Amino acid sequence: MQDKYPPPKLYHELALWWPLLSSPADYAEEAEFYRKTIISSCSTVPETVLELGCGGGNNASHLKKHFRMTLVDVSPDMLAVSRSLNPECEHLPGDMRTVRLERTYDAVFIHDAIMYMTTDEDLQQAIETAFLHCAPGGVALFAPDHTQETFRPSTKHGGHDGNDRGLRYLEWTRDPDPSDSTYIVDFAYLLQESDGEVRCEYDRHICGIFGREDWIRIISQVGFHAHALPFEHSELEPGSCEVFIGVRPIN
Numbered sequence: 623m624q625d626k627y628p629p630p631k632l633y634h635e636l637a638l639w640w641p642l643l644s645s646p647a648d649y650a651e652e653a654e655f656y657r658k659t660i661i662s663s664c665s666t667v668p669e670t671v672l673e674l675g676c677g678g679g680n681n682a683s684h685l686k687k688h689f690r691m692t693l694v695d696v697s698p699d700m701l702a703v704s705r706s707l708n709p710e711c712e713h714l715p716g717d718m719r720t721v722r723l724e725r726t727y728d729a730v731f732i733h734d735a736i737m738y739m740t741t742d743e744d745l746q747q748a749i750e751t752a753f754l755h756c757a758p759g760g761v762a763l764f765a766p767d768h769t770q771e772t773f774r775p776s777t778k779h780g781g782h783d784g785n786d787r788g789l790r791y792l793e794w795t796r797d798p799d800p801s802d803s804t805y806i807v808d809f810a811y812l813l814q815e816s817d818g819e820v821r822c823e824y825d826r827h828i829c830g831i832f833g834r835e836d837w838i839r840i841i842s843q844v845g846f847h848a849h850a851l852p853f854e855h856s857e858l859e860p861g862s863c864e865v866f867i868g869v870r871p872i873n
């Protein structure tokens with residue numbers, strides 16, 4: 623499938639740097655929120671979870687302790703990173719808009735990867751994929767970074783040291799045209815190689831942004847019962863972020 627925007631370097635030629643940008647420990651608290659939400663939304667005790675857009679597998683590294691997980695990503699480089707962190711999980715290549723595994727799961731999870739859906743049509747296709755892979759009585763959980771209602775421009779920095787390499791980044795999030803369905807995240811990465819040399823890479827991520835009503839409409843249109851839920855995290859102000867739930871009717 624042809625994308626309108628070039629894919630971020632972070633998920634391709636820079637994928638091996640991902641674990642130094644974002645480490646599994648950073649995800650422990652939110653993964654626990656997703657675990658509880660999945661369990662409380664399913665009509666039976668969920669055992670199997672499909673994650674679409676698993677990236678480096680940081681959430682999965684926590685969720686796999688509770689569920690049998692299949693991890694799908696469009697980038698073979700990111701799948702390789704996740705495979706080394708989560709060797710016990712099944713990994714499959716696929717685009718969340720078009721992948722068809724011909725099986726269902728108790729839950730389907732799409733974390734921040736859903737932000738790469740930049741049009742109504744893309745978002746609808748990804749949610750349709752979730753529906754087709756969700757068992758009756760099961761749940762789909764969508765966790766976008768922002769909605770139109772909760773978006774705030776921001777500047778963040780972070781990074782980690784590895785054994786012989788290190789990474790620090792600056793992340794600048796803004797929405798130059800609030801009337802369209804995209805916003806921009808510009809990254810500058812400082813990459814310290816094992817010989818001590820440091821180089822700088824610039825990487826633009828074009829992300830999608832939709833209103834709460836659009837989310838609910840699209841999730842309902844594909845056949846789920848939809849609702850929004852406040853996302854609770856100790857580092858976020860209450861009410862500053864929400865996730866979306868689709869429950870697949872039993873009949």
Ligand SMILES: C[S@@+](CC[C@H](N)C(=O)[O-])C[C@H]1O[C@@H](n2cnc3c(N)ncnc32)[C@H](O)[C@@H]1O
Nearest residue numbers: 675677678679680681696697700717718735738
């Ligand atoms: C920020 S990373 C996900 C990190 C993940 N939430 C974790 O817990 O480690 C975003 C991922 O979305 C993937 N992605 C972007 N567009 C996609 C698509 N159309 N289908 C599947 N994966 C996609 C990228 O390749 C990238 O690996």
